[in-house]
Amino acid sequence: MPRPSDPARPAGPLSEREQDVLRRVVQHFIGTAAPVGSKALAGDVELSSASIRTTMRDLEDAGYLGHPHTSAGRVPTEQGYRLYVDDLLDVTGLSAREATLLRDGVRRRLGDLDAIARDTSRLLGRLSQLLGVVLTPQLSTGVLDRLEVVRLSSSRVLFVLALRGGLARTVTAELDVEADPAALDAVVQRLNERLAGLTLAEIRRTGADRVGDLAEHDRTGVVRVVLREGPALFRDETPGQRAAIGGAQHLVSQPEFNRPELVRDVVELAESEDVVVHLLERPAAVDPAEPDGAVVLIGREVERGRPGGPSYSVVTAPYRVGGAVGAVAVIGPTRMDYGRAIVLVEHVAGLLAAPPDD
Template structure:
């Protein structure tokens, strides 16, 4: 059975995603080269096997003989868009081939209506519990993409402090609770001077909230000394806050990564090889490197919320993931910005993954009580 080429090879609209990094632009492709490259990438994504000229001629009604297709594929290989693995007669896309497909040949990412409704329904059911939202979003991304769903909790330094509480645990220990707009909470244990009454603590905490609430944690860390310097305090709590400000209002060093869908990504053909599976688990164990890969080099304010970025293969600049692609998008909880995405082999359904990541990022960024059409 012949499968016709879809009409309108490229829907010429500004793509709702952006490139994480691009190599030097290659020579422009003519229309036939663009068509063959697109079909090779799509076929390889579908079959996970090298794509030959006879396969394309049989599968697609493109009006070209196998010999003409083979010649075009050879040209694309010489230009670096395709590779010729081992002694196979077929070709596979290179990182440049995937990059060109994502940037110029792929249809605009669009989610099926039933999948969009599923994501919307689950987000509404969860409500305002950030931890449950993160857990469920990674599970859904993993399930629907058959890859690995990942989320980075927002950088607390970008979040706005709603209130600070001090919960006494003993006569000399207390727990500082920082509630950040958007439902984020950070807790830290501190040592207190003995003999403090609950009334004394409440009075001082009220003064601290009066001076600090409504500011980002980064701003508090930088300016709390002059904001609090004139407060009279016989409890020592203000001085404790000043002394501990670099820790209290800092970015946590770990614990920001959540992921789901390992059972799905392990079913992909690429991860039947022990070395690739080992690289995946090494990446998941290295939180610092994983954060770097997911956040990239741009600050939260530099990237549009809900617009996906794609990093392919060697663009990740890490040997462990040079055969992986990473699709991410920023989301916003209150004033704090986090990252959500999907990790998989370079042979992934980019159009579908981009649509999933973008939709989930926008849903996480929306107030729960907002009507979703």
């Protein structure tokens, strides 16, 4: 898995024995949330308890394991998790039932990305027992495929902005004249000739210049709406409108969050869509070598520069729809099942990028 650009990682490779012991310590701790002693590994590793203790001590000296004061066992450090995710992790697929649940969730809401995001974030939270996040694409980067205008009344219309890749936005508008139904189709056709193929950001900047001459002979009032309300009509959503977050009840039930201050941090994160969008759209959340693969950010890697850093990790993968980019993520304690988180976010990202047709 991709690693941030500046990890604090000790020099020198681990021996096969050290890698095996570290892998098993991490897996055991993920499964139990309890510090791992040599006896817990004795049945899994063909080593004596004394050899296991020596290897664990060496891993602790190298910074990969920690030693809680109240226990004789060890726990992975952020460096330990980092090495585990990068070099020691085996990622397995989803069960057939889980894959069907996710596919059907996307299919049921096909064409309504906001609804897909809401439903899928909840399902991600349930399947991962973590915080599930689906970030809808930034529509200003989407390319207008066609503009449709539907009369709702004599002076009210519905603008449908259909973007490449299946995204759409609908906006209602009031006309300053009674719309002429016979002229509406011709006006919409002229608008599409001028605007289709441009991004919404380009239309916001240059739309008035492109369609201004159509207003003089427009008997529908539609062109005047585009000129008058273009910045709002072709706007992008605010960050908070783009993030669907589900599963907070699963996350706060994790043993790590039994301390009030940690629960507060997680609850604040779940309620702060702007912060989540910032996390998922930072450069660190995209791997330049594999721009469509999952990225894992662990503890202090999530928000560099923050004293102490957060007590959670983020696993995220982008998806692309018609040139616009969204993201799927799970957020949880550093003691998360990273392999399962990776396969979940990559699977959902693939579904959202290419939703099923049948």
